Amino acid sequence: MNRIxxxxxxxNVSQQALAQKLGWIQPRLANYETKARTPSLADSRLIVNALNQLGILCSLDDVFPPENESK
Known part of the structure; x- marks a missing residue:
């Protein structure tokens, strides 16, 4: 589970805007959000860093909660 x-x-940013900030195309981010694909740890860290740069203070565990906490 993820909370991207x-x-x-x-x-208050679109998928397109966040994807651009990450240097990605929008479908890549959409695939992660819909759980069609699972981001690597490195990509997960990039996502959290981008969110933090946008003013949303969150941690890796906030956006990608450990399995036992997501149930």
Whole structure:
């Protein structure tokens, strides 16, 4: 489970805008948000860093909660 969409919306940015900030194309981010693909640890850290730069203070565990906490 991930909460990318939750925090992205909290930052009031579109998928396109966040993807651009990350240097990605929008479908890549959409695939992560819909859980069609799982981001690597490095990509997960990039996402959290980008959200923090947008003013949303969150941690890796906030955006990507450990399995036992997501149930």
């Amino acid at each position: 969409s939750h925090y992205r919306k909290k930052a």
